[in-house]
Every structure is written in structure tokens, then in C-alpha cells.
Amino acid sequence: MPNASARQLDTFPKYLISNAERLGSRAAMRHKEFGVWQTWTWADLLSEVRNYSIGLASLGVKEGTKVALVGSNRPKLYWTFGAVQALGGVPVPVYAESVADEMQFVLEHAEVEYAVCQDQEQVDKLLSLSDQLPNLKQVLYDEHRGLLDYDHTRLHSIDSVIARGAEELKASSDREAAWLQGIESGKGADLCVMLYTSGTTGRPKGVMLSYDNLLISSLNGNAFDKLDSSEEIIAYLPLAWVGDHVFSYGQFLTAGYCVCCPESSETIEVDRREIAPTYFFAPPRVFEILLTEIMVRMEDAGSVKRRMFHYFMGVADRVGEKILNGESVGLKDRALYAVGGALVYGPLRNRMGMTRIKVGYTAGEAIGPEIFRFYRSLGINLKQLYGQTEASVYVTAQPNGEIYPDTVGKPSIDVELSVSDSGEVMYRSPGVFMGYYKNDEATASTKTADGWVHTGDAGFIDDNGHLHIIDRAKDVGKLRDGSMFPPKYVENKLKFFPNIKEVVAFGDNRDFCAVFVNIDLTSVGNWAERNNIAYASYQELAGHEEVYKMVQGHIDQVNQDLSKEPLMAGAQIKRFLILHKELDADDGELTRTQKVRRSFIAERYEPLISALYNGSTEQYITTEVVFEDGRRGEISATVNIRDMQTYSAEPMRKSA
């Protein structure tokens, strides 16, 4: 075997071997089990992955075999990536919570032959599909609960596969060398992983990424934020999301840091507090929920604590960001901020598990400026990032010290960025994907011959070189009077209120802008409790007169804000309603990454939309809902519609 320095590190399995040599006894992975953090060192990890991989080979996994991964962030599922890749196979992570027919499409399209599941729930889902999946040969599982009396001819526990590998290794002395030889023959240009995009429109597409794509992007990401083997992160995002793949696998192997898997998806907050990660990656929703919870708890706290919180948050709001950015701040404010640090910010950071955070990223959607500033003013280096699956995440990111809440930063290392004449953002980088699997048509319309990728997002680059994203290019519409209507821009402004969870704006080719609103049950529920408002369900609370008044107040605020922006003044909201049910991915209203599917919603709630535009004040609607196990039900309601006041556009002010 060639030594580490001579070996070219161009695939992830090669990194694994090199890390085991270089970092041998350091912690590579942790998993909280039975209330205690269990640890694997890099040496342990290599030996587990090797045994697992050899076990898989004896089950028939070989070069080019597609292996689906279904489940949450468990060490053994992460090992599966390495074990499959070491054999030249291709892992295909799938969103674990997708309903059966969504999953069927992906598994069928990817021609998956093996599937690795977390538990009985996922195994059941796959077995129920096995008639429609002729390619599927074997199913593996991590947790044996409830599976002992299943027919095990096509079913294996991961542990048994690992044990099988270990036996083979013991039985034949050259088995290990053959395995290493297999890894050596891997090349950077090989297909590394297939990630299915959740598909805001139409069927998901399989994005093929090579080792080169992911390795270079990961290494650049490490360099940009100076990440090394001392980092600890907590892995909790869906395995099938490119963000998690780079963050918990690509950067994990290239930087050699430690990935910690939570006990269960419900215990993340406690687990995060125990680990106190140094690097953190989350969609804005996670930060929103965290902030809403803190605010709700503060409302319930004693008056001394509450006053202290509000006073020091005021201080932080004034100077916290400046201190973080290294700008000059008066001595008195510095002293106050230090006191606040001991009394408020420190305990808060600890509560959120962000005591040791070196850098945190938010990506996927726009984050509310208030939310963003809240975290930064506490001294948490939260930054924004703009990325795509097709780019192996990184397109732009905010460099330290250049943080503006309304931009997504400068081009990342090695990324070329441009804006087309139609206003669409385009990029070219070493991370650009190989193509969509079995979909040359889509590949050709997304990626130009010389490697530029259409993002599908409308945006512009400002004088500082920072990119601003307005909306999906195809969503930016026009009202009948010709003024611009960017639905997401309007929606986001409303969603920044903690009481509002989701908004869908309509207005393209119509006379005015009107919105559907989903209230946030945690926040509004708490408000209702404090104000003695009784309610039995989401539906009842959503239809409550006081709730309507509150939302009306929020929309009024947004209209005032919009009227101050000359481009957007026409998009003020004239009418709104509060939906009688929460928008849900199981009903197809949101994508698996919780993005609104506007056209689908428009079709589904057609009667409500016509009511918004024909002047009626209420409308009856019946909606079919799908439960997680595929059962269907119906809910119906009479939804109220309200009118809003709009403001005349303020004349454009000259900015200095």
C-alpha cells in the first residue's frame, strides 16, 4: 500500500484511509445511545466501514450498483456511504419522510438494487413497494425492533453484514488488500453520489455529483471558514439534502472533524446543548423556531428576568453586531455588552447549544433580517450562503466581516458568477454537477455547453460585489397594471413575523396582490393562552376574530414597508385570508424541504382564490388531506376574507 503522502486523495474512501492513519485515535463520530454519547475513533471507523463494505460485496454490491439510503442521521447510515463508495457503488439517499409513491418514483428512476433503511417503518415502506421495484434485490436495516420475525431471505441487519465482512476478512488474508486495491482504482471523475432534488415543480431530478465536484467544494468550504479536524458538528438535516451531504460527509472527511448523531429527531435541542457544535448549518426555519421558542419562554418568565432580557437585548441590538464585525464601539457600550454577556447572552447561547460556535450558516431560503440580527448580536457568527444541489452547495457565501442581512454574499472560492440579460443568476465552478440522471433534456436546459449553470433565480450583484436574490425567476410576475410582483419577496416579509408560519401570495396577471396565511401554532397558541382565548384546534384558532385582527396588523405593517420601496409599492396586499389547515408536505403543498408549491396550491384552493378576487367576504371549502400512512380524510371550513388598506408609494429618496 502506498503511503499517505504519495497517495492522491481524490475519492472519499481514500480520505477515510488517510484520516485513519493521520488522526487514528481522535473521535470521528459520536452517537447518543442509551443516554450516553458513544464514540468511534477514525481507526474504529475505518475498520467498521471496511468490514461493512466487504460484507456488502459478498451480498453482491459492486461497481456501479445503486444503493438507496432511507432514514435519519445514524452513524451506520453514514458508514453506508463509505462502504458503498469503496466498492465503486453509488449511494442514493432518499428523503425518509416521503410517502410511498414519491419514494417509488426515485427508487425506480435510480434503478436501485439495494436499500439501507433505518428501522421497521422504512423497511415496511420498501417492502410494500417491492412489487413495483423489480430491480430491488436486498434490503438492509439498522434497528432490529419489530423485524425479528420478518422473512430474512432478502432482509439483513447492517450488523450481520458487518459481521459477515469481518469473518471473510479473517478467513482470507488477501481480502483486505483486494479491498484496498478496489479503492485505489477509484478516480476523482467517478460518480460519487446521486441526490434527488425535491422538485418545486414536477418530478424530482437525480443530480449526479462526482468525487471531484464534492471534494473540491468541501475543501474550498473548509478553506473559506478555516475548518479543521478540531470542529464538532451535529448531524440532523435530511441525508438526501446536499447541505447535509457536504456538511456531514464531504467536509467531515476532508477536514477530518467529528460528526455527532443525535439520539432521536426530538432530542436535538438537548443533544446540541451537550455537544455545543463549533460549526452549524441550518435552514432559516430552524433559527426561526428557536427564536420563537425563546421569545415565548421569555413572555412566561418572571418580570425581573424579562426586563433584564429586554434591556440587554436592546444593548446587543445596538452594538452586538458591530463588536462581532470588529468595528469601533464606545467604552461604555463595550462594558454594558460584557455585563450582558454574563447575564443574558452567555446563558442564551448555552441554552441554544451555540456556546462554541465558530461559524454558522443559514441557507435554502431568505432569513428575516430581525432573526438574523438577533443571532449575530448575541455574538454568534451566523452568515448567509447561497447554494444549489447542482453546485455541490457553494455558489456564494458571506465572508467574515462583510455581513449584510439582505445579501447572500460573494462568490465562493473558484466560483464564477454572472447575471444574464433576463436577470437570472448563473455560475460556473468545479462543483458543477455531471448532469441529471437519465434526463439529458433537463441537463441541456440547465447547464450550457461551456459549463455555466442556470440557477432559475432572479437576482443582481451590488456595488460591493454581493449577490442579492429576489425570487425564483419564473415566479416574478406582473400585476395587470404592469407593476412588478415578486411573490416570495412579499411572502418573506410577512413570514418574518413570528405569528405567521407560511404565506402564499397571488397576483401575477391579476388586479392586485392577495395572500393566504398560515398562523404559527406555537406562537399564536401561546398568545391565545395568555389572552384567555379558548380554541380546540388549529382550524378554530385560525378562524378566530382576534387572530384575524392580529394578522391584519402585521399585513398593514408590511404594506407600509412595501410602499417605501419604489419597485415593490404596487405589490401591496389588498385582501387576505387565514387558511383553515396547515400547509403540509404530505398533501403535496410543500416540498420536502418545506418550500411552498405555489401552482399546486393555486389549483387545490381554486375556490378560495376566486373568492379573494370576486369581493366575497367568506367562502366554503372542502379539502382532502393525506395522512402519513396513506389514509385519506377530508376537512371543510368556511374561511373569512378581509380587505386591507394600501398606501400610496413614497417618492424615491436619493440615497447618499
Place this chain on the structure above:
Amino acid sequence: MKNHGTSLVSNIEPGQEVLSVQNISLSFGGVKALTDISFDLVKGEVRAIIGPNGAGKSSMLNVINGFYHPQEGEVFYCGQKRNAMKPHQIAHQGIARTFQNIALFKGMSTLDNIMTGRFTHMKTNVLQHAFWRGPAEQEEIENRLKVEEIIDFLEIQTIRKTPVGRLPYGLQKRVELGRALAAEPVLLLLDEPMAGMNIEEKEDMSRFILDVQEEFGTTIALIEHDMGVVMDISDRVVVLDYGKKIGDGTPDEVRNNQAVIDAYLGVPHE
């Protein structure tokens, strides 16, 4: 005295009798709670006891675990005839139960509540606990591992440190099941484990009961009013009415038994 249930049951094969009651009659003063009842429980089965209100189901469970001693008839446990017992003997025979009305320590955490179920497996004495280091500490670590396995099994990691009084009803029932499991029982008695639950909680609880049976091979006797649940998860069903046994057999046999149908739906008196 040590929990001796495990050693008693060790020479009983799955499918063989763990406990049988023979011609049991129990009365409180003039009230006849049970009259001449006989049936058996075989190792590894889920045995349901059903019947209308006041049929004597809970009394039957109390006879099974030895809390009541019947005036007539005999109870055979692991092949031995069982005599009247003192409370500490009852606790150590390897039979654990949950209650119709939850009987947890409301102010204690989930973890501590389940830990109390380990009581019969602890050997160290007060002095050793006062000194703590050494055997007492070692014992606590061993027992904590067992408790954590149960927490993992019942998927209640999130509420590990929450006082049970603050938990919703369905979760309290799950904690109570956890405490019973912590005793590593030979025989698990569940008195209306699904009472007051919604469909989803019932589905979860059914799943857990079946998992207990599969994973630990525990024999389970349960009282339940939800016929859908009973017919789905039990291997055999005993039906009581006014203290008498009116049916016994597989769910299908019981479902088609005329006496059972009459007891549940009523018969016209002519």
C-alpha cells in the same frame, strides 16, 4: 430476598404453561366476584381478559398476581402450587403490572420512575448506599443501563428528565409500562393499557406490546375494552361475565361465540 421469577421460568419452554388458575372462586362478604374460573397462560402469549363492566376482570388480575387470595380453587405458577403470600413475596415472584388508573410518582422524573421498577433486582443495603462508592455505584450503573434500554425501547428519550406529572396521559401510560418492564417480569399484567387514548396512541401502545412479546418473550395478560385492539394483538381471549367464564379461545372463536355476543349485546328476557 431476590427476584426469583427468572429462575422459576427458566425451565419452561415457550408454549408451555406459565400460570394456571383452577376452579377459582373469590368473594367479598356476600358479593361473589369470581365463580369457578379456570384457564391457563402459556409462555410467550398475549392473553386478553375481556368482559362487560363489573365482570371481575380486575379481580382476576389481582388473583393472578397474588394480591387477592381466592377462597376456593388453586393457582399454579411455574408448575408449583402457590399459597397465600406476603406483599414482599408478591413483589419478588416476577409478575409486574400496570394499573387502570396510572399509579406513578408524579413528582419524579421518567427515569426515576422506571428505576423504581428495578427495585427487586437491587441487592446492596442502606449502609452500602450511604458509602456509595463501590458496590452501590456499580449496581446503579448496571441498573441505569437496563433503564436506558427500556427508554430506548419505548422511544421516550425526550422525556427522560421530565417529571411525569407534566406528561400527557398517553405518555404516562407508556412510562408505567416502562416501569413494569424494568422489573424484567416473567408475566406482565396490563390493566386497560389503552384506556383514554386516541387512535394514534393506541396504535403505538399495541406496537409496543407486540414488541415486548417478540423481543423479551414475556407472557402478557391484558384487560382491554377496545375490541379492535384485543382481536388484533391477542393470541387467546378469556371472556368473563358476572364473575363467570363464558368463553375462552382464539379471537375468532370468541368472536363467534353466542354466549359472548349475548353478554355484550344483551339478550331479550322472555
